[in-house]
Amino acid sequence: MSVSSLGYVGLGVTDSDAWAAFACDQLGLMRGVSSDGVTKLRLDSRDWRIALHEGDEDDIIYAGFEVASTDALSDLENRLGEAGFPVKRGDAELLAARGVTDLVVAEDPAGMSVELFCGLKDRGDMPFVSPAGGTGFLTGEQGLGHIVLSAADVDAFRIFYSGTLGFRLSDKIMMGPIALEFFHCNERHHTLALVPVPLPKRLNHMMFETLSLDDVGFALDRCVAAGAPLIMGLGKHTNDQMVSFYVKSPAGFDIEFGWGGIPVDDATWRIGHFDKISVWGHKRE
Helix, strand or coil, rough: CCCCCCEEEEEEECCCHHHHHHHHHCCCEEEEECECCEEEEEEEHHHHHHHHEECCEEEEEEEEECCCHHHHHHHHHHHHHCCCCCCCCCCCHHHHHHHHEEEEECCCCCEEEEEEECCCCCCCCCCCCCCCCCCCCCCHHHCCCEEEEECCHHHHHHHHHHHHHHEEEEEEECHHHHHHEEEECCCCCEEEEEEECCCCCCEEEEEEEEECHHHHHHHHHHHHCCCCCCCEEEECCCCCCEEEEECCCCCCEEEEEEEEEEEEECCCCCCCCCCCEEEEEEEEC
């Protein structure tokens, strides 16, 4: 039993208005129904995918991973306990804040809150409509996208995310002596990647995948027109074949915005090793 997708992410940001404007105006996310000072953003029919909490972290403060059922949730709760990771059930207040039917909370080796949940509210009565236009985002069973985390103690991270939560290794990219490790929990090539060195923030970057290559080009044009700081220009990755660009968010971590990632079929997939991150492009700006 394993988690099934990345369901939502909570960010602590010093300027939630600036982050929301960036996400909606440049990237095409949609504002959701916000409450208790928390700004929520949507990518699809789900009630929310990104929550912006006012704070001085300018970093990820929690990640919510969806599981298929309450039985699967109980199984993972037991596995976490048996592996020595403290875990607690979400109370009624937390369930209401997240809009889920059941939830347990643990911490990864860096102290980030990891929420395992089922039953995130769907908004069939309020369809997703991007304020920037476009065809939408690839979510569904693949979840909201991926996150790349700083993992100074990479062995401990592997035990937590792979050994306990069930993430499976997709491949590695060697950056000199450093191996970037990419893990999947569904058909998305990677929902999680680990950078085995200390970084200024927990979150190196987060990725959103569109349904159209044109949406990537239009978003790139909007970012350039708005003066958003580009980190890497358009390029194609070696491992997941994603065509994407990278832009710095107002919180200081990066957003990858892409299209065309290859799916993983566990029945036939073979773990790969690469010595460069891109087939072409992704030039540093």
